[in-house]
Amino acid sequence: MEEKTVKELKKIVGRDGVLHTPEDLAVYGYDGTFEDSSPDIVVLPETTEQVSRILQLAGRERIPVVTRGMGSGMAGASVPYRGGIVLTMTRMNRIIELDEENGMVLVESGIITAELQAEVEKKGLYYPPDPSSNRQSTIGGNIACNAGGPRCLKYGVTGDYVLGLTVVLPDGRILKTGGKTIKDVVGYDLKSLFTGSEGTLGVITEARLKLIAKPDVIHTASAEFPSLNDASRTVNAILSAGIVPVTLELIDDTAIACIEEAMSLGLPRDVEAMLIIETDGSDKDSVAREIERIGAICKENGARTVTVAKDEDERNNLWKARRSIAPSLARMSPNKLGEDITVPRNAIPEAVRRLKDISARHGLPIAVFGHAGDGNLHPNVLFDLRNPDERATMEKMIAEIFETALDLGGTLSGEHGIGSLKLPFMERAVDAVSLDVQKSIRNLLDPLGIMNPGKALPE
Amino acid sequence: MSQKNDLHKPSENEYLSCIRCGLCLSNCPTYREYLTETASPRGRVALARKGLEGDLKLTPNLYEQMYACFDCLACNEICPVGIRPADLALEMRYFQEQMNPKRWKGTLFSGLLSKPKSMERVTFPLRLYQMLGVRRLVYALGLRLLMPGQLRDMEAMLPHLPQRPLRSVLPEITESHGRSARKVGFFLGCAQSLLFADESAATVRVLARNGCTVITPRDAKCCGMPAMGYGRQDTVLDMARHNIEVFEKSGIEKIITDCATCGSTLKEYGKLLSDDPRWAERAKSFSGRVRDISEFLMEIPIIKPEGAIDARITYHDPCHLRRGQDVRQEPRELIKMINGAEFVEMNEADWCCGSAGSQLITHYGTSLKVLNRKMDNVEGSGADIIASGCPGCQMQLNVGVRRRRSKIRVVHPVLLLDEAYSKKGT
Ligand SMILES: Cc1cc2nc3c(=O)[nH]c(=O)nc-3n(C[C@H](O)[C@H](O)[C@H](O)COP(=O)(O)OP(=O)(O)OC[C@H]3O[C@@H](n4cnc5c(N)ncnc54)[C@H](O)[C@@H]3O)c2cc1C
Numbered sequence: 001m002e003e004k005t006v007k008e009l010k011k012i013v014g015r016d017g018v019l020h021t022p023e024d025l026a027v028y029g030y031d032g033t034f035e036d037s038s039p040d041i042v043v044l045p046e047t048t049e050q051v052s053r054i055l056q057l058a059g060r061e062r063i064p065v066v067t068r069g070m071g072s073g074m075a076g077a078s079v080p081y082r083g084g085i086v087l088t089m090t091r092m093n094r095i096i097e098l099d100e101e102n103g104m105v106l107v108e109s110g111i112i113t114a115e116l117q118a119e120v121e122k123k124g125l126y127y128p129p130d131p132s133s134n135r136q137s138t139i140g141g142n143i144a145c146n147a148g149g150p151r152c153l154k155y156g157v158t159g160d161y162v163l164g165l166t167v168v169l170p171d172g173r174i175l176k177t178g179g180k181t182i183k184d185v186v187g188y189d190l191k192s193l194f195t196g197s198e199g200t201l202g203v204i205t206e207a208r209l210k211l212i213a214k215p216d217v218i219h220t221a222s223a224e225f226p227s228l229n230d231a232s233r234t235v236n237a238i239l240s241a242g243i244v245p246v247t248l249e250l251i252d253d254t255a256i257a258c259i260e261e262a263m264s265l266g267l268p269r270d271v272e273a274m275l276i277i278e279t280d281g282s283d284k285d286s287v288a289r290e291i292e293r294i295g296a297i298c299k300e301n302g303a304r305t306v307t308v309a310k311d312e313d314e315r316n317n318l319w320k321a322r323r324s325i326a327p328s329l330a331r332m333s334p335n336k337l338g339e340d341i342t343v344p345r346n347a348i349p350e351a352v353r354r355l356k357d358i359s360a361r362h363g364l365p366i367a368v369f370g371h372a373g374d375g376n377l378h379p380n381v382l383f384d385l386r387n388p389d390e391r392a393t394m395e396k397m398i399a400e401i402f403e404t405a406l407d408l409g410g411t412l413s414g415e416h417g418i419g420s421l422k423l424p425f426m427e428r429a430v431d432a433v434s435l436d437v438q439k440s441i442r443n444l445l446d447p448l449g450i451m452n453p454g455k456a457l458p459e
Numbered sequence: 460m461s462q463k464n465d466l467h468k469p470s471e472n473e474y475l476s477c478i479r480c481g482l483c484l485s486n487c488p489t490y491r492e493y494l495t496e497t498a499s500p501r502g503r504v505a506l507a508r509k510g511l512e513g514d515l516k517l518t519p520n521l522y523e524q525m526y527a528c529f530d531c532l533a534c535n536e537i538c539p540v541g542i543r544p545a546d547l548a549l550e551m552r553y554f555q556e557q558m559n560p561k562r563w564k565g566t567l568f569s570g571l572l573s574k575p576k577s578m579e580r581v582t583f584p585l586r587l588y589q590m591l592g593v594r595r596l597v598y599a600l601g602l603r604l605l606m607p608g609q610l611r612d613m614e615a616m617l618p619h620l621p622q623r624p625l626r627s628v629l630p631e632i633t634e635s636h637g638r639s640a641r642k643v644g645f646f647l648g649c650a651q652s653l654l655f656a657d658e659s660a661a662t663v664r665v666l667a668r669n670g671c672t673v674i675t676p677r678d679a680k681c682c683g684m685p686a687m688g689y690g691r692q693d694t695v696l697d698m699a700r701h702n703i704e705v706f707e708k709s710g711i712e713k714i715i716t717d718c719a720t721c722g723s724t725l726k727e728y729g730k731l732l733s734d735d736p737r738w739a740e741r742a743k744s745f746s747g748r749v750r751d752i753s754e755f756l757m758e759i760p761i762i763k764p765e766g767a768i769d770a771r772i773t774y775h776d777p778c779h780l781r782r783g784q785d786v787r788q789e790p791r792e793l794i795k796m797i798n799g800a801e802f803v804e805m806n807e808a809d810w811c812c813g814s815a816g817s818q819l820i821t822h823y824g825t826s827l828k829v830l831n832r833k834m835d836n837v838e839g840s841g842a843d844i845i846a847s848g849c850p851g852c853q854m855q856l857n858v859g860v861r862r863r864r865s866k867i868r869v870v871h872p873v874l875l876l877d878e879a880y881s882k883k884g885t
């Protein structure tokens with residue numbers, strides 16, 4: 001990077017906001033995957049105005065800009081393969097306005113999601129989207145990836161809570177969209193355009209988010225299934241009965257074995273699958289009734305036992321098990337690659353069956369778990385990156401996993417996004433006209449192609 | 460110092476399975492002040508890995524990131540995969556020392572600190588109290604540029620100094636009050652002996668009052684933590700062997716310490732010496748018998764003190780007690796046992812105070828930022844007294860109290876207990 005540019009960046013954000021020692025650059029090249037490629041410089045803005053000036057400079061000098069939250073992404077979306085500026089939003093982390101009366105909050109985009117949640121919960125309010133990474137991801141990153149989580153079955157994904165955004169466009173203009181109203185049909189819905197845009201259309205600097213009242217009662221049950229097929233069938237049985245649980249999570253035997261190996265939480269090792277199901281609401285009796293009905297449906301569909309957590313401790317233990325799946329896999333094998341395909345919910349049993357078949361044919365284990373309620377599965381292939389054969393096999397398996405999803409009418413990613421890792425499969429997954437329109441929009445907003453180049457859409 | 464070819468190098472198991480999930484970031488005090496990846500545990504693990512694997516040069520700035528770690532262990536605790544970034548940062552410091560030993564460290568750690576007698580003779584930390592001593596220490600640490608106000612803060616760190624180090628005053632054997640139910644050893648830490656002698660004297664009194672005969676070996680050495688912090692694991696091992704031997708002689712049941720840092724280091728001896736066939740068993744047995752004073756008191760039938768302390772008391776978890784030794788509830792229970800004491804839990808009681816041994820000297824700016832966060836929480840609790848069983852934390856909290864011109868008293872929980880014992884019931 002030219003000396004002059006560095007100086008100018010320092011003038012915009014101050015000396016403390018620019019990092020460029022080799023050590024700094026070495027740690028801003030990765031995200032939550034094993035991808036890695038260092039930027040030329042790291043800039044940490046503190047205001048929307050600064051972001052605007054940085055983008056103007058970048059445009060003038062044709063420097064690629066990769067926006068970064070906390071780098072927990074699972075698709076290589078914030079990895080700066082072409083160098084340039086990594087624009088890190090973590091210092092823009094204030095709550096600007098908590099409007100209790102209207103149930104909404106205006107935040108800077110770099111705030112940690114869990115921290116926002118804790119703050120609003122102090123006032124009896126609730127921000128439902130709950131990516132498992134809520135302690136290590138930012139609201140900006142969540143919006144840019146339209147993050148989901150277990151609770152999204154009932155409450156919807158991040159995008160469902162975005163009321164308004166402030167976005168700095170690639171040419172430096174500051175765009176404001178949406179506002180304090182829940183309904184708004186004036187003009188195109190631009191906030192939806194930026195939601196899920198993976199940092200390719202602009203930099204989100206502020207977001208106004210919808211909040212709801214915190215539910216008072218929660219019940220959590222776990223059901224043990226000797227047969228994986230029965231467990232996956234049950235998912236649809238519950239939903240078809242007109243019940244909408246908060247969460248409906250599936251965990252298969254490979255995942256259970258890894259959790260138990262790593263943490264010994266006392267999960268059953270002689271079943272093929274477990275479901276974790278949660279219901280909530282404000283009326284104690286109706287929540288209790290709902291979980292009972294769910295229990296009965298599980299039994300009818302082949303559950304060996306159904307246990308409802310008696311207290312907060314038991315409930316936490318179940319969630320601890322669920323949250324520790326990914327790290328437990330990492331303990332058991334040098335590397336894992338987690339996908340997040342989504343299929344229509346009636347195809348879940350078939351999807352699970354085919355995933356297991358892929359594993360059997362290629363010989364590397366696949367752990368299957370995920371938000372089965374909305375058809376979002378996380379098949380994780382376990383392998384060793386240092387072994388070239390295993391790496392090649394893994395790549396073949398991933399391709400087959402995607403084929404399976406598309407074949408069953410599903411798609412590549414339910415929440416992690418495309419980033420760079422899933423790009424090669426994009427053309428098969430998205431309608432050609434739709435893809436063409438998307439490229440035009442991108443080109444319109446970013447004619448110079450400086451925003452997160454090489455990500456999200458094929459070039 | 461070992462040969463270059465048998466360097467003790469961190470093994471790849473210490474970083475290989477880091478999945479870069481980033482969970483450790485939000486818990487890290489240095490990350491939270493700077494909000495940069497470089498100041499985060501995940502960043503430190505990545506730097507160590509790239510440095511060791513040759514993808515990055517092992518520059519002074521790379522090692523500086525290891526020294527900028529406060530060793531608060533929060534990342535070790537939270538990492539779901541079992542990576543221990545805090546330990547890796549220490550290992551990296553040791554690795555650097557082996558490649559490029561610094562003379563003053565040899566003098567300080569293998570010379571002074573390993574010989575309590577000579578340390579007391581040169582009154583090295585005692586002089587810390589005087590400007591001269593502080594200056595000398597600063598000079599020794601190779602930092603000539605102090606920030607404005609830093610010297611004043613460093614002075615505020617120190618409590619009223621005892622006339623003489625406790626080590627030279629405390630008898631080798633303190634008989635129990637009444638029938639002796641058990642014989643315990645007391646490991647008197649350097650900082651406790653030199654700076655907080657009142658507290659350790661209180662520890663011994665409280666033990667004696669609860670039926671213990673207390674043996675305090677005079678020839679025990681420094682636990683080794685300061686040397687470890689400065690990358691001299693080799694000296695730590697010498698100290699460990701010496702201390703194990705000293706305590707083997709006295710035929711005691713448990714080894715008690717009232718310093719969180721000493722405790723966590725003594726409990727590590729077993730692990731540190733596990734590869735040494737001659738010492739592994741002895742070290743393991745030694746470490747297995749070490750107890751923090753609060754931990755020990757809650758294990759034995761403790762006598763409830765009659766006297767009262769009428770105050771709102773809050774508690775700060777020393778990192779090396781809570782995470783280093785998993786001692787959480789015991790000090791709180793001790794405080795709650797005192798008549799009149801109103802225990803209040805502050806927010807983030809387990810968040811590092813920013814002391815980390817000498818960070819106030821070596822990383823003044825960060826240390827103060829971390830301290831400010833702590834002080835906001837302390838003041839928010841409305842407490843009159845803040846209890847914490849670690850000399851480093853107490854010094855740091857003293858700085859915080861004085862900077863804020865607050866009246867809050869900083870003490871060791873055991874001192875409160877001792878006061879309550881010595882007051883007559885009301
Ligand atoms: C252990 C673990 C569990 C996870 N669980 C889930 C889960 O349950 N559900 C889920 O959906 N995801 C999950 N993820 C993936 C990841 O956490 C989410 O994608 C998250 O939203 C990324 O946020 P971040 O702040 O870390 O963004 P980063 O990883 O830094 O960036 C991700 C993308 O967002 C863009 N971006 C970031 N901030 C902005 C901004 N302010 N403006 C414009 N673009 C921006 C970046 O350019 C990049 O394209 C998980 C990840 C891990 C490591």
Ligand code: SF4
Pocket residue numbers: 476477478479480481482483484500501504537538539540541542544
């Ligand atoms: S050290 Fe542990 S918590 Fe931190 S990024 Fe690595 S795996 Fe995650």
Ligand code: SF4
Pocket residue numbers: 486487488489490499500503527528529530531532533534535544545548
């Ligand atoms: S020990 Fe504390 S300061 Fe050091 S990396 Fe871990 S959390 Fe951060």
